[in-house]
Amino acid sequence: MKQHPPLPPSRYEVGIYCRVSTASKTQVVSAGHQLSGLIADVANSQQERLYDVYLDIQSGRTSDNRKNLMRFLDDCRAGRGTLVYTKSISRFARNTVDVLTIVRELKKVNVPVYFENEQLYSFDKEAELAISLHGAIAQGESENKSENIKWSLDKAAQNPDAQIYNRKCYGYSNSEDGSLVINESEAEVTLSAMQMVR
Numbered sequence: 367m368k369q370h371p372p373l374p375p376s377r378y379e380v381g382i383y384c385r386v387s388t389a390s391k392t393q394v395v396s397a398g399h400q401l402s403g404l405i406a407d408v409a410n411s412q413q414e415r416l417y418d419v420y421l422d423i424q425s426g427r428t429s430d431n432r433k434n435l436m437r438f439l440d441d442c443r444a445g446r447g448t449l450v451y452t453k454s455i456s457r458f459a460r461n462t463v464d465v466l467t468i469v470r471e472l473k474k475v476n477v478p479v480y481f482e483n484e485q486l487y488s489f490d491k492e493a494e495l496a497i498s499l500h501g502a503i504a505q506g507e508s509e510n511k512s513e514n515i516k517w518s519l520d521k522a523a524q525n526p527d528a529q530i531y532n533r534k535c536y537g538y539s540n541s542e543d544g545s546l547v548i549n550e551s552e553a554e555v556t557l558s559a560m561q562m563v564r
Contacts, residue, residue, distance in 0.1 A: 380408050380415045381438050381447040385457045389423050397421060400453040404482065408451065417447060439468070442477045454483035455497060465497055 384400045386393040401419060408416045409418040418441065420434035441447050450472065452458050458481070459465045469479055469488045477487040486496055 369440075378411075378449040379447050380449045380451055381417060381441060382408070382419045383422065383435065383438055383452045383458065384420065385422045385432070385435075387424070393423070397423075400457065404451045404453065407482070414449065435468075439471065442472055443475050444559045448477060450477060450479045452479060452481055455481050455486075462498055466494060469494070469497060502527045517546055 382401065382404045384397055384404075386397045386400075401421070404418075405416060408414045418438070420438040422432040422434045424432050438447070438450070442450070455465055458468065458479070472479060473488065480486070481497075483486075484496065486493060488497070490496075539547055541547045
């Protein structure tokens with residue numbers, strides 16, 4: 367069962383932070399599950415009140431340009447939030463340095479973060495060590511996934527029969543067997559445009 371950090375205020379003002387990588391249907395559904403579970407946790411607690419929800423649709427490999435992450439940090443600095451809920455360390459960020467930087471920034475303004483999957487408060491003893499380990503695993507998974515995607519694209523590029531070479535583009539059409547053939551009307555426009563540039 368979840369325990370609050372020591373010396374709680376009379377009531378926690380809880381901000382929920384949620385992140386998904388893309389706006390795909392599965393990711394949007396994932397965000398819905400993350401939020402509904404965390405909102406239910408807050409609603410079931412007599413010591414907590416939900417004051418805001420922050421959702422970013424962006425990669426967790428860096429905290430740069432995550433608008434709602436920045437907004438929630440500003441709210442915590444201003445004293446509007448006294449506790450942050452997030453689904454897991456990897457939802458917070460997949461970069462270990464970023465996770466620790468954010469946690470330390472919040473610690474300065476006395477705002478703990480609760481990571482639900484890990485059942486961990488950022489104010490717990492040895493929390494930084496646990497966050498570092500989980501963060502390193504999440505970062506490694508992200509880097510491995512990125513390398514696998516690059517490897518797949520490289521392999522596809524080396525295969526002259528790969529579908530990557532048969533994607534429809536302006537000036538071409540796909541024949542019945544899927545290969546590219548010149549689209550005469552579009553090719554004429556393309557050629558005219560190229561001559562104008564020269």
